[in-house]
Amino acid sequence: MKVFHINDKLDVAGGVEVCIRDTITGLTVRGVEAQWIALRRRGEIVDMTSGDATWIWSGAISDMGRSPLAAAIDKETLFHVHSLSEPALMDRLFDLGPVLRHMHEPRVFCPGQGKFWAKTETICTLPYGLHCFAHAYTQRCCNRHPKRLWHQYSNTRYEVQTASGRYAKMIANSTYTKEEAVRAGIPEDRIVVLNNFTHMTPEPDWDAPQPPVIAFAGRLSRTKGLHILLDAFAQVLRKVPEARLEILGRGHDEKVFFRQADALSLGEAVQFHGWGDKAAVDALLSRAAMVAFPSIYPEAFGITGIEAMMRGKPVVAFDVGGVSDWLRHEETGLFAAKDAGLLAAALVRLLSDRDLRQKLGRQARARAVTAFAAEPHLSALVGLYRSVLGT
Incomplete structure (x- = not known):
């Protein structure tokens, strides 16, 4: 063949x-x-x-x-x-x-x-x-x-x-x-x-301490909803001051997001890492406590979501396009409405509840292994x- x-x-x-x-x-x-x-x-x-x-x-x-x-x-x-x-x-x-x-x-x-x-x-x-x-x-x-x-x-x-x-x-x-x-x-x-x-990865160390890092990996475009995530993260910091948002990717709207982060006075709490290869994506997803997937256009699928799940990370996303094929609310992650306040509430909920993160992360890993390997x-x-x- x-x-x-x-x-x-x-x-x-x-x-x-x-x-x-x-x-x-x-x-x-x-x-x-x-x-x-x-x-x-x-x-x-x-x-x-x-x-x-x-x-x-x-x-x-x-x-x-x-x-x-x-x-x-x-x-x-x-x-x-x-x-x-x-x-x-x-x-x-x-x-x-x-x-x-x-x-x-x-x-x-x-x-x-x-x-x-x-x-x-x-x-x-x-x-x-x-x-x-x-x-x-x-x-x-x-x-x-x-x-x-x-x-x-x-x-x-x-x-x-x-x-x-x-x-x-x-x-x-x-x-x-x-x-x-x-x-x-x-x-x-x-x-x-x-x-x-997505490729199989080693079983996560479920007992390892997790820094309060929210990961975003994708094209820096408004269609990916990063402007909403930045607004939401500003609200997250008021309740979880130690939280960090790490962003991996490049795109035609990146300067807009740089200015937005400055206007929101996010300072060192947000890090723009630029473009990253497969190893960089793997490293970010592995060290994060959760992954944000705030696309506002109808993603046909969303590979970053199943990459996160394979690494035992719960995902917080908007229910658009094909995302519901892999994200199950309260099982492998959380759906939030397209609103910065509601997105912030979902992120704070996971950051504040280690047991919930563990539960959703384990279930996300199990589903990724059986359905998306x-x-x-x-x-x-x-x-x-x-x-x-x-x-």
């Missing part, structure tokens, strides 16, 4: 690429020949690069049938497509072999790729349609350049009306993603729900591949 994972980039820029990297590693261990291929369109030209740099090819889209990718195909080859929204490239892949589409985010059924109205910071509950053109300007939910807006809308229309009928299967990473895809018009029987996974995910994925190939 040979699987080509197709994406629009090779570098690890976010959760999608983390998923590709870890999936390829897991498949290789299981004897599956898996490779990461980046396709980038430049007008009528496509650039093709392989993850191991053995393929670097550029040519006309119409010539993809004579590319190294096409030459490597046999009867046990399939394409697993991730974040790629280019109808011309998809048509060529459909000509070359069976294609699975992985829906990591709403790009397949939302022109704005986020189901989020940035102006009012509210979740869009409408399936895509002509209203998207108006909302791009009134709600800033999509690129407002007319040519780009039309391009993104056309990509979504192609995915829903054409590509969804040609994919061998479509993988949704959460129940939310599946439901929104169906509401947009994608046939339900085309979709399989397969949650993200690599083995069940990869076994289901290989089974899906074999079903598509008929082997």
Whole structure:
């Protein structure tokens, strides 16, 4: 079996690429020949690069049938497509072999790729349609350049009306993603729900003292709700003065958050660590007492949540998108309403109650091991591949 994972980039820029990297590693261990291929369109030209740099090819889209990718195909080859929204490239892949589409985010059924109205910071509950053109300007939910807006809308229309009928299967990473895809018009029987996974980590030392550290790891964007978390943390400090908030990540709104932290006089109680690699994420989650996941846009899933759970950390989050697939209120963490005061109350509750933190942390770890470990995910994925190939 040979699987080509197709994406629009090779570098690890976010959760999608983390998923590709870890999936390829897991498949290789299981004897599956898996490779990461980046396709980038430049007008009528496509650039093709392989993850191991053995393929670097550029040519006309119409010539993809004579590319190294096409030459490597046999009867046990399939394409697993991730974040790629280019109808011309998809048509060529459909000509070359069976294609699975992985829906990591709403790009397949939302022109704005986020189901989020940035102006009012509210979740869009409408399936895509002509209203998207108006909302791009009134709600800033999509690129407002007319040519780009039309391009993104056309990509979504192609995915829903054409590509969804040609994919061998479509993988949704959460129940939310599946439901929104169906509401947009994608046939339900085309979709399989397969949650993200995280790697097994050693059993936490449950008796070790825990500093009152709240961890946040993610993109520094208002969609991630960090502005609400900072307001909430200012309230937390009034009741738990020794609390600390550690923030790992970079993003286009980071300077806004730096200024907000200064305006709130948070001082050394909040630390911005900048971008961090896998080791840095692991270190932060391991030393924290809990993890805050305050996204206000509908996260398709939220890998940071299950990474925290695997390390025995309860998570405090807003109930948006696919978060409820992994966070269970009062069992593996706490849901709070989208309000700084209510978020602060949930954080203070956990900081002040070690027994509750221990209980939720142990239950979070147990659920992560049984539901979100690599083995069940990869076994289901290989089974899906074999079903598509008929082997």
